Amino acid sequence: MGNYFSFERFIYVFPKIISNVSVNFHIVFWSMLLGTILAVFVAVLRLKRIPVIGQILGVYISFMRGTPLLVQMMIAFYGIPIVFGSLFMNAFGINLNRIEPVIFVEIAIILNEGAFLGEIFRGAITSVPYIQTEAGYSIGMTGAQTFTRIVLPQAFKVAIPHYGVDLVGVFQNTSLVFTLGVVDILGKAKTLGAATGHTLEGYVAATVIYITFSLLLKGAFILIEKKLAD
Amino acid sequence: MSFGISNFLDSLKSAFLYAPVTLKLTFITFVISLILGTIVATVRYYKIPVLSQFFSVFVTVYMGLPTMVALILYNLIFMTFYNDVAKALNINIPITDINPIIIGYFTLILGTTCSISESVRGAFRGISKIQYEAGYSIGLSKVKTLTRIIYPQMVPILLPGLQNSLIGLLKASNLVSAIAVVEIMTGALLPSLLYYSYLEGYVAAALVYWLIGAFIELLAYFAEKNSGKYLKKGTV
Numbered sequence: 198m199g200n201y202f203s204f205e206r207f208i209y210v211f212p213k214i215i216s217n218v219s220v221n222f223h224i225v226f227w228s229m230l231l232g233t234i235l236a237v238f239v240a241v242l243r244l245k246r247i248p249v250i251g252q253i254l255g256v257y258i259s260f261m262r263g264t265p266l267l268v269q270m271m272i273a274f275y276g277i278p279i280v281f282g283s284l285f286m287n288a289f290g291i292n293l294n295r296i297e298p299v300i301f302v303e304i305a306i307i308l309n310e311g312a313f314l315g316e317i318f319r320g321a322i323t324s325v326p327y328i329q330t331e332a333g334y335s336i337g338m339t340g341a342q343t344f345t346r347i348v349l350p351q352a353f354k355v356a357i358p359h360y361g362v363d364l365v366g367v368f369q370n371t372s373l374v375f376t377l378g379v380v381d382i383l384g385k386a387k388t389l390g391a392a393t394g395h396t397l398e399g400y401v402a403a404t405v406i407y408i409t410f411s412l413l414l415k416g417a418f419i420l421i422e423k424k425l426a427d
Numbered sequence: 428m429s430f431g432i433s434n435f436l437d438s439l440k441s442a443f444l445y446a447p448v449t450l451k452l453t454f455i456t457f458v459i460s461l462i463l464g465t466i467v468a469t470v471r472y473y474k475i476p477v478l479s480q481f482f483s484v485f486v487t488v489y490m491g492l493p494t495m496v497a498l499i500l501y502n503l504i505f506m507t508f509y510n511d512v513a514k515a516l517n518i519n520i521p522i523t524d525i526n527p528i529i530i531g532y533f534t535l536i537l538g539t540t541c542s543i544s545e546s547v548r549g550a551f552r553g554i555s556k557i558q559y560e561a562g563y564s565i566g567l568s569k570v571k572t573l574t575r576i577i578y579p580q581m582v583p584i585l586l587p588g589l590q591n592s593l594i595g596l597l598k599a600s601n602l603v604s605a606i607a608v609v610e611i612m613t614g615a616l617l618p619s620l621l622y623y624s625y626l627e628g629y630v631a632a633a634l635v636y637w638l639i640g641a642f643i644e645l646l647a648y649f650a651e652k653n654s655g656k657y658l659k660k661g662t663v
C-alpha cells in the first residue's frame with residue numbers, strides 16, 4: 198500500500214490533529230455540564246407528574262430518543278436563527294446567523310443529553326427506597342433538603358455507571374460536528390487531507406485518537422465506580 | 428428565511444419516498460448483527476481459545492470507535508483500494524457502479540454486532556446453570572441445549588437492550604448520508620435544495636424518523652408483554 202499510506206505522513210499529521218481534540222472536549226464539557234443540570238430538572242419534573250408539563254416532557258424525550266442527533270443538530274443550526282433571530286437581533290444586538298456553529302452543536306447535544314440523562318436520573322432516583330425520604334422527614338428536613346442531601350447523593354451512586362457510558366457516547370457523538378463545519382479532530386483530518394491530497398493518514402489518526410480517548414474515559418469511570426463501591 | 432408549509436410537505440413526501448432505504452438498512456443490519464452478535468457472545472461465554480480472546484479485544488477496542496469515523500475511514504479505504512483489489516480478482520465492475528450503501532451495511536453490521544454481543548453476554552449471566560444441566564440430563568447436545576433451552580430463555584432478558592439497539596441503529600443509519608447514500612434525511616433535503624431553505628427538510632426528516640422510532644417502541648412494548656408471559660406462569 199506504500200503509496201497510499203505512509204508512516205512519515207502519519208507521524209506528521211498526528212500532532213496537528215490531536216491538538217484539535219480540545220475542541221471535542223470543549224463540546225463534551227459544556228454539553229455534559231449544562232445537560233446534567235437540565236436532566237436533573239427533567240427527571241424531577243417528570244417524577245412530580247405535574248399535569249401539562251409531564252406530557253410536554255414525555256413528547257420531548259420521545260423526540261430526542263427517536264430522531265438522529267445529526268438531524269437535531271441541523272434543526273438547531275437552521276431553526277434557532279429563524280425562530281429566535283429577530284428577537285436576539287432586537288434585544289441583544291446579536292446576529293444569530295454570524296455566531297459560530299459550535300454553539301448550535303452544543304445546544305443540540307445539551308437538549309439531547311437532557312432527555313437521555315433525564316431518563317437515567319429518573320431511574321436512579323426511583324431506585325432509592327422511599328424509607329430514605331421518610332428518614333429525612335423524620336428528622337425535620339424539608340422536601341428540598343431531603344431531596345438534595347439524602348436522595349440525590351444515593352441516586353448519584355446508582356447513576357454513575359450509566360453516566361459514564363453516556364459521557365463516552367457524547368464524546369463519540371462529537372464526531373458528527375464536522376458536518377456543520379466545526380474543525381474538530383475529524384474536521385482537521387478532512388482539511389489536512391484536502392490540503393495535502395493524502396486523506397487516509399488523517400482519518401487513521403482520528404480513529405486512533407477516538408479509540409484511545411474513549412477507552413481512557415471508560416477506564417476512568419470504572420475506577421470511579423470502584424472507588425464509590427468501597 | 429422562514430418556514431414554508433408547502434416546502435415542508437414536499438420534503439415530507441420525499442422523505443417518505445426514501446424511508447424504505449433506511450428501513451431496509453436498519454432491519455437487515457439488525458437481523459445479521461443479532462445472529463453474528465449471538466455467535467460472538469457464545470464464543471466468548473464458552474471461552475473458546477484464541478477466538479474468544481480475539482473477540483474480547485476486538486469488541487472492547489471497536490466500541491471506542493464512533494460510527495461516523497468508521498464509516499468515513501472504510502469509505503476512504505474502499506475508494507482507494509477498490510481498483511487494485513478488483514484488478515487482482517478480475518472483477519470488471521467499475522467503482523462508479525457500486526452502491527456505497529454496501530459500505531454502510533458493513534460499518535453498521537460491524538458496530539451493531541459488537542454492541543449486541545455485549546447485551547447477549549449479559550443475558551447469558553441471567554440464566555442459571557440448572558438450565559444447562561437440564562438439557563444435559565435429557566441427552567441434548569451442547570448446540571441443541573443452546574438453541575432449544577438457553578436462547579429462547581434469553582429473549583425476555585434481551586428485549587429492552589435489543590429495543591435500544593434497534594432505535595440506535597435507526598439513528599445510526601442516518602450517518603450513511605455522509606457517504607452519498609440517499610436515505611430519509613438526504614431524501615427530505617432534495618426539495619430543499621431547490622428552494623435553498625433547509626429547515627423544512629430537516630424537520631420533515633425528524634418527523635419521519637420519529638414515526639419509525641415510535642413504531643419500534645410500540646412493537647417492543649407488545650413483544651415485551653408477550654415474551655414475559657411464560658415467566659409469570661412459571662413463578663406463580
